[in-house]
Amino acid sequence: MTPRDTPVLESTRLRLRPSVAADVEALHPAYTDTEMMRWWSHPAHSSIEQTRADLASRGPGWRRWMITLKDEDRAVGFVAAGEKRQGNVSEIGYLLRREYWGSGIAAEAVACVIDQVFAEGQRRVFADTDPDNAASRRLLERLGFQLEGVLRGEWETHIGVRDTTLYGLLREEWHGGA
16 A cells, blocks of 8 residues: 555545645635644644645554535545555555534545555455544444553643554455444
8 A cells, every 4th residue: 555556445435545736725624723623733824725734644554535526526524544464464544624513524535535445455444543432433333443551651642641542444354334
């Protein structure tokens, strides 16, 4: 899995595609939302240049799918997957604009990406989330992820030193959706 191999994925309501320049403006409101960014490793952005740099950056082995509604090609969030052990294990992360919270879009988009990484041969997907991020934890549990552990004092963030909860999902446990 390489960053250039980001195929377009589709679900009932969504089209997930590689990033385009217009995604910076579409997602900037999410990156400036202090409540949304509370659980991220960095604070809310104060400039569009920060959002542009964030969306342009990608660690080795990471891919990012922009979440769009099928009837409009404007990014409402993204799902990212990073291969942690070549051919075996991927980490997953996601962001969704606030006005789409509670709509099931995040679960539908994450499920699409999980389908993709398992179809590519990955045996395990995991997610790392703040213990106090109840909405993210509920999403992972609804998708079948199992809580595997808590790492105490794992991250130093803009809100202080934070624990992390690790959730994992094995390919044979995946039942294909929310």
